[in-house]
Amino acid sequence: MSRLYFPKDFIWGSATAAYQIEGAYQEDGKGESIWDRFSHTPGKVANGDTGDVACDHYHRYKEDVELMKEIGLDSYRFSISWPRILPKGKGEINQQGLDFYRGLINELLKAGIKPVVTLYHWDLPQALQEEGGWANREIVKHFVNYAEILFNEFGDVVSQWITHNEPFVVAFNGHGSGDHAPGIKDQQVALQVAHNLLLSHGLAVKKFRELKLDNEIGITLNLISSYPISDNVEDNKAAKRMEDYINGWFLEPLFKGRYPERIVEFYGEKFNNLDIREDDMGLIKEEIDFLGINYYSRSLVRYNKDSKFLGIEGVKPQDSQYTAMDWEIYPKGLYDLLIKLNQEYTQKPLYITENGAAFDDKISEGGGVHDQDRIDYLKAHFQSAYKAIQEGVALKGYYVWSLMDNFEWAYGYSKRFGITYIDYENNQRRILKDSAYWYKNIIVNNSLEV
């Protein structure tokens, strides 16, 4: 056996999001979010699950920081719930909301764990949705106002800020397919939402720079590696369109100040109808300090002239392994993605802000949770990250999704991504899975045994 040593200042972390773990959905002045509304709408979430209680992190955050300490995390990525801070999305600030996050951050600092804050992880105040939400360009100033409140409140204790988590999913799942809140099914709206999200990101970064804070700011994108099933030209073009649809639509504006041509022409009238103003692309391209990458799986496609989706048909190899989300396990895709980002987009520091897998974890007779499949998944992806670092990619940290099992959006509690098991039938009891103990060993040695 040999060991792969990561750079000495490499950051090992884990990640969560407010709506997925906090619960206390109506407590201490918190306003309603679009996910409160969506999850309470019959038929939207598996088994009628909601985030009303979730992992009850709101009341158990001290216990959870103890868990992070036991695992030995260098850093913890979490999101702040906008409706906890501004119940109506604007106007009056809810001091109890600020107090909760102050308490959490204080516990993290006491434990020597770097706080990394995601400003927006999908839980928009419902009051703003009622004014059009992300489809209404007015939202941009409300987001910047919300961000400025947090920059001023926590700017001296937060290590890094992430403006948005996965604008692709907010735009296209929330406003295109409609399987996420607010459940809109309109491609034209989805494209406008994507633009307004990017614009809000750029203006929040601009505000951050004006405040002259000495921490860092970036954005997190869900990115794939896209492959054609054959080397024929149409399959290759289909793979490129898929990459433009998920990756390019956000990477090109952020790093090159433009939308990707190939797919702009595909959108045609829907793109021409967008409200994009003269300075927008320059504002979106405001320089960031790092890029966050959420990688879960690859995309393998063939050209299909009858497919209404970009003329693309997905392919699922029989001989691959799949997670409980039915996502192909393809660690090489992470390596290929990191190399491509380094070569085609940025040499800025990169962080894997999410990578992990759902498996059907069970509590064993002996009381432990033996999730060897998750260990194997993470080990293979850590090896891909290591290889990319060895080849010069400025990968500075890795956050495992997730610290604990949680509310998996439209799947509710039916999918478990955590390295900590949550026993929902037993008062949300926490049980560190074997993967947590395995991860602890990686962190303490800053190396991977292969």
Ligand SMILES: N=[N+]=NCCCCNC(=O)[C@@H]1[C@H]2[C@H](O)[C@@H](O)[C@H](O)[C@@H](CO)[C@@H]12
């Ligand atoms: N095939 N395939 N697809 C890969 C999936 C890409 C889109 N979903 C995500 O990335 C979400 C991200 C989210 O931040 C987190 O809140 C979610 O809990 C995790 C797990 O779902 C991931």
